[in-house]
Amino acid sequence: xxxxxxxxxxxxxxxxxxxxxxxxxxxxxxxxxxxxxxxxxxxxxxxxxxxxxxxxxxxxxxxxxxxxxxxxxxxxxxxxxxxxxxxxxxxxxxxxxxxxxxxxxxxxxxxxxxxxxxxxxxxxxxxxxxxxxxxxxxxxxxxxxxxxxxxxxxxxxxxxxxxxxxxxxxxxxxxxxxxxxxxxxxxxxxxxxxxxxxxxxxxxxxxxxxxxxxxxxxxxxxxxxxxxxxxxxxxxxxxxxxxxxxxxxxxxxxxxxxxxxxxxxxxxxxxxxxxxxxxxxxxxxxxxxxxxxxxxxxxxxxxxxxxxxxxxxxxxxxxxxxxxxxxxxxxxxxxxxxxxxxxxxxxxxxxxxxxxxxxxxxxxxxxxxxxxxxxxxxxxxxxxxxxxxxxxxxxxxxxxxxxxxxxxxxxxxxxxxxxxxxxxxxxxxxxxxxxxxxxxxxxxxxxxxxxxxx
Numbered sequence: 001x002x003x004x005x006x007x008x009x010x011x012x013x014x015x016x017x018x019x020x021x022x023x024x025x026x027x028x029x030x031x032x033x034x035x036x037x038x039x040x041x042x043x044x045x046x047x048x049x050x051x052x053x054x055x056x057x058x059x060x061x062x063x064x065x066x067x068x069x070x071x072x073x074x075x076x077x078x079x080x081x082x083x084x085x086x087x088x089x090x091x092x093x094x095x096x097x098x099x100x101x102x103x104x105x106x107x108x109x110x111x112x113x114x115x116x117x118x119x120x121x122x123x124x125x126x127x128x129x130x131x132x133x134x135x136x137x138x139x140x141x142x143x144x145x146x147x148x149x150x151x152x153x154x155x156x157x158x159x160x161x162x163x164x165x166x167x168x169x170x171x172x173x174x175x176x177x178x179x180x181x182x183x184x185x186x187x188x189x190x191x192x193x194x195x196x197x198x199x200x201x202x203x204x205x206x207x208x209x210x211x212x213x214x215x216x217x218x219x220x221x222x223x224x225x226x227x228x229x230x231x232x233x234x235x236x237x238x239x240x241x242x243x244x245x246x247x248x249x250x251x252x253x254x255x256x257x258x259x260x261x262x263x264x265x266x267x268x269x270x271x272x273x274x275x276x277x278x279x280x281x282x283x284x285x286x287x288x289x290x291x292x293x294x295x296x297x298x299x300x301x302x303x304x305x306x307x308x309x310x311x312x313x314x315x316x317x318x319x320x321x322x323x324x325x326x327x328x329x330x331x332x333x334x335x336x337x338x339x340x341x342x343x344x345x346x347x348x349x350x351x352x353x354x355x356x357x358x359x360x361x362x363x364x365x366x367x368x369x370x371x372x373x374x375x376x377x378x379x380x381x382x383x384x385x386x387x388x389x390x391x392x393x394x395x396x397x398x399x400x401x402x403x404x405x406x407x408x409x410x411x412x413x414x415x416x417x418x419x420x421x422x423x424x425x426x427x428x429x430x431x432x433x434x435x436x437x438x439x440x441x442x443x444x445x446x447x448x449x450x451x452x453x454x
Contacts (some may be wrong), residue, residue, distance in 0.1 A: 003350065004008065004117050008448075014343070016307060020208075021205065021206075021208060021270045022269050022270040022273050024209040024278055025209050025270065025273040025274055026273060026294070026371060027209070027210055028209035028212045028216070028277060029211070029213070029276065029277045030210050030215035031213055031217075032046070032213040032214065032215070032216035032217035032218075032277070033216055033217070033220050033221075033223070034210065034219075035055070035217045036124070036216065036217040036219065036220025036221035036222075037220050037221075037224075037225060039221070040221040040222070041221065041223020042216075042221065043217035043218055043220055043222070043283065044218055044221040044222045045164045045221075046213070046214040046217040046218055046221070047214060047215070047218035048215075048217060049210055049211060049212065049213060049214020049215070049221075050211050050213075050214040050215025050216075050277075050278055051214075051215075052211070052214075053204075053207055053210060053211025053212075053214070053278065053283070053284050054207065054211065054215075054278055054280055054282065055213075055281050055364050056204050056207065056211075056294065057204060057282065058160055060167045060200055060201055060204065061160070061162065061282065061285055061286060062157045062160060062162075062195065062198050062199060062287055063157070063193075064201065064285075064289060065162065065165050065166055065169060065289075065303065065307045066157070066164060066169045066172075066180060066190055066432060067190050067193060067194040067197060067329065068175060068194070068289055068293075068299060068303040069166070069169035069170060069173055069300075069303035069304065069307075070169055070173045070176060070187070070190055071187060071190050071191055071249045071299065072171050072298070072299035072300035072301075072302070072303040072304075073170070073173030073174065073176065073300055073303070074172070074173065074176045074183070075299060075300060076426070079174060079177060081300065082170070082173075082174065082177075082300075082304075084414060085300060085301055085304045085305070085410065085414055086304060086308075086412065087411050088410050088413050089305045089308060089309070089393070089406065090312065091305060091311040092313070092406050092409060092410060093308075093309065093312045093406070095264065096249075096250075096253075096313065096315060096402065096406070097312070097313060097314065097315065097318050097349070098318075099249065100245060100314075100318035100319045100402075101318045101319070101321065101322050101345050101348055101349060102322075102345065102452075103241065103244075103245055103249070104241065104319040104320065104321065104322035104323040105320065105322040105323075105326065105344075105345055106324060106325075107237065107241045107319075107323060107328065108323045108325075108326035109158050109341075110325060110332075111233075111237050112232045112330055112397060113233040113237045113323075113327050113329045113330070114234070114326070114327040114328065114330030114331035114332075115331075117330070117331040117332075117383075118331075118333060119331045119380070119383065120332075120334075121332050121334075121377040121379055121380060130248045130306065131342050132189070135175045135210065146252065147163070147164075148163045148164060148167050149164070149167065150168065152163040152169070152253070152394060153168060161304055162307050162310055162311060163307075163308075165307070166307045166308060167173055169303070170304075172353050172441070186280075187398045190389055195246050195368065196287075198290060198313065201286045201287065205287065207319055208270075208277075208283075209213050211274075211277065211278055211283070212273070212274060212276075212277025213277070213279055214277060215251070215277055215278045216277050217452050219389050221392070222389075222391055223325070223387070223390070225274035229452035231383070231384060234323075234324075234327050234384065234387070235387055235390055235391060237316045237384065238319070238320060238323055238324075238391055238394060239394050241319055241393050242319055242391040242395075242397075242398045244402050245315060245319060245398065245453075246261065246265075246398060247261060247262075249404060250315075250401065250405050253405060253409060254405060254408070254409075257408065257409050257412050258326055258412070259371070259408060259423075259426060260417070260426065261401075261405070263426040263427070264401075264404055264426065265406065265407070265428060266428075267291070267295065267425060267428075268288070268291065268400075268401070268404055269289045269314070270287075271288055271291070271400065272284075272400065274287075275393070275396045276393050276396075279389065279393045279396060280396055281310065281396040281399050281400040281403075282310070283399070284400060285306065285307070285310065288306055288400065288403065288404060289302050289303070289307075290403065292306065292407045292408070294446060295408075295421065295422050295426070296411075296417055296418035296419065296422035296425065297407055297408060297411040297416065297421075297422075298305065298411055298414070298415070298416035298422035298451070301407065301410055301411045301414055303410075305379065305403070305406055305407045305411075307405050307409050309402070309407075310399075310403065313403055313406055314395075314399045314404055315398050315401070315402035315404075316394060316395035316398025316399045316402070317365060317399060318348065319348075319395075319398065320366070320367050320391060320394075320395050321348045321365060321369055322344065322345060322348055323367055324384055324391075325344055325348070325366065325369060325370060325373075325376060326341070326344075327378055327383075327384070328377070328380035328381065328383060328384070329375075329380075331380065331383055332376075332377055332380050333375055334375060336375065336376070340373065340375055343373060344369065344373050344376075347369050347373060348365075348369045350425050353361055360372060376424075389408065396453055403422070408422070417448045
């Protein structure tokens with residue numbers, strides 16, 4: 001953050017509007033939409049810009065997660081706190097992931113967006129979704145659990161698997177706790193490295209408008225706004241349902257825990273716009289970890305909840321899966337009993353775990369769900385293939401906000417939330433710099449076990 005020496009200590013200098021990141025991203029998205037609409041081939045050709053930006057961000061995710069978790073666990077000092085955070089986080093994930101599936105199921109039954117389409121499954125082209133179906137068959141629960149374990153200690157970082165990095169980081173952090181005093185030089189090294197890594201994150205974020213421009217130009221140029229019109233009721237139903245889930249359900253959770261969901265969304269507006277532009281929640285993962293710590297959430301909680309939530313707390317993906325599955329059943333006149341719908345929900349609950357926050361993951365998990373419930377034709381996925389990209393943006397934003405809420409809630413449950421700092425940040429009176437967080441043995445905010453200001 002830049003400071004104006006004339007304004008007094010701690011007063012942030014006001015940037016020209018065109019230098020504010022979220023303004024730049026908005027302008028980039030609008031420009032990308034215009035180019036994609038009027039020059040669709042050019043828009044489709046701009047895809048590498050979005051892909052390159054996402055690759056740059058994914059390049060830095062592994063070290064961000066590793067260093068945040070290891071230094072955070074070192075600050076906790078005992079294994080009891082690790083178990084407490086993990087238990088509460090997974091309890092939260094289970095409840096709200098299941099609730100998101102139920103919400104999608106209820107809305108699909110009430111609105112029935114696919115009723116009246118009368119699609120004959122025999123006329124659908126199964127080849128259109130064959131690639132997704134093949135990947136879905138690889139997504140078994142056993143395969144997912146085995147995939148958490150990396151081939152080598154280093155391969156967790158070279159392959160970019162979030163859960164593998166999380167697994168290695170937790171093991172390393174536990175080792176640090178058990179070793180104790182002799183491990184302190186290593187932690188000091190990681191703290192210094194962390195300051196450099198977060199500075200690199202800040203540098204990469206300057207490229208966010210270019211990435212959002214290329215990704216959005218590709219989306220509009222490749223699929224066209226007209227493709228949305230064909231399935232407007234489904235897309236609109238999904239967006240409205242996701243908005244209700246965020247504002248009403250997560251909003252109620254936020255209110256019970258002493259904060260405003262709108263204030264949190266406003267605080268994360270830059271990252272949310274980045275997710276919208278790139279259609280990937282992973283593009284904002286490093287910044288989310290950074291900003292939640294700056295808002296007063298303790299580093300161990302941020303390090304545990306955010307990366308884990310990206311695989312286990314996918315509210316938007318869960319709403320999408322049950323809603324889309326029932327849409328396909330309705331469109332193909334496939335009658336499902338209540339028992340079959342509950343089976344669908346149970347399968348979706350398992351298949352959704354491990355879906356990374358990247359474009360297309362929701363479509364793959366939908367294929368995995370439908371492949372286990374044969375009464376709904378898998379070929380019916382071809383009906384929504386053309387609009388999946390537009391729905392992916394909403395999935396990613398809902399997932400992103402859901403994980404931000406989870407981080408604050410678990411921090412509060414652990415008495416690991418600096419309430420005074422959090423309230424100041426939410427009010428905008430203490431907007432934090434996100435260029436280089438102060439990494440130290442003691443996590444930002446409060447150590448686990450200390451009393452909060454709540």
